[in-house]
Amino acid sequence: MSTLSASQSPVTVVGLGLMGHALAAAFLTNGHPTTVWNRSAAKADDLVANGATLADSIKSAVEASPLVVVCVSDYDAVHELLDPVGPSLTGRTLVNLTTASSTQARETAAWAATIGGVYLDGAILALPQAIGTADATLLYSGSKAAFEEHQATLQALSATGTLYLDEDHGLSALYDMSILSIMWGVLNGFLQGAALLGTANVKATTFATLASTAINVTTDYVSAYAQQIDEGKYPAADATVAVHMGGMEHLVQESEALGVSTALPNLFLELARRAAADGHADDSYAALIEQFRKPAA
Structure with a gap:
């Protein structure tokens, strides 16, 4: 047989x-x-x-x-x-x-x-x-x-x-949800940018090349910030939360002036403001992990 x-x-x-x-x-x-x-x-x-x-x-x-x-x-x-x-x-x-x-x-x-x-x-x-x-x-x-x-x-x-x-049966699903959060975060950021550039008649296909470059550059931040998160220390080797807040305020203002939704940039800004209020204004952007760890109010 x-x-x-x-x-x-x-x-x-x-x-x-x-x-x-x-x-x-x-x-x-x-x-x-x-x-x-x-x-x-x-x-x-x-x-x-x-x-x-x-x-x-x-x-x-x-x-x-x-x-x-x-x-x-x-x-x-x-x-x-x-x-x-x-x-x-x-x-x-x-x-x-x-x-x-x-x-x-x-x-x-x-x-x-x-x-x-x-x-x-x-x-x-x-x-x-x-x-x-x-x-x-x-x-x-x-x-x-x-x-x-x-x-x-x-x-x-x-x-x-x-x-x-x-052996934890739930771990693959937990990874899946975590990876989906990255996907939607990246895609929503791209769509916000495409909406902004669209007001100047820039096609999304034209924007896509630089957008892809920006996404690739961001992977370097992921590696650096992952180590900070694991260590629980957030030294600002690049830019502080306060500096990021300034840029976010510009993004909100630009969106408002061009008639583009401010929902996403306002979310960015609100999270950064909360981090600053908790004493992380001079820390790196990785300090925002503390906001994501909090349950919704």
Whole structure:
């Protein structure tokens, strides 16, 4: 009797939205017998044409493979699908790549433990079209033994970026939320700048080159400020919070004068003013971490 190598290990993918479809396609491309299931079976047509097996029920999908990967809209959908077939997950590894909070990840891990399943929570730092390439990074947290057992299979989803973080099931989700905050912060800053330059008929595509340069330069600040944050000391080697406040005031005034929204620059300024009021006027911008650590009023 022949046995499958680790590189051919079977896998089930539950959920065939844009991301789930990309996950299943990557497993197929890498030679894994792949079972798929989706509420709308038609979404599996091209996958089936390329060798995937379409399960006739969520139960048969789960029972088809030792590794079950789920990627759906939210954790409510995860439980709606999997709670009724919980016993079928006993002895299997469930990898949940659905976006959610760290609290939800930990709660789902506890649920999986009660039914005898092994749980890995994951986060995808990539667009669907990047899955399976070096441009995709996937984070995993939870059972280290389960990750090591299925690492060869999971590597089909990223050529270089398959990263195990910790036994804490919530850590991948926490990283995901933290990285999303960077993404939205950068994009909102770009949009503010594009709105300002648009008043002078400068196209966003023209601005994009210098904007990208500014984003790259900012990475140097991230490295320097990260060390200050870890040490809890904020020496102003570049500019003080007070100096930044002056620039922010100019940004607010410019936006007002040009009829552009002041919501974002006023947020910047308010945080800096709070930091100054707390005694950090002469510290580096990293001192604003103290404001972000405070719960909302």
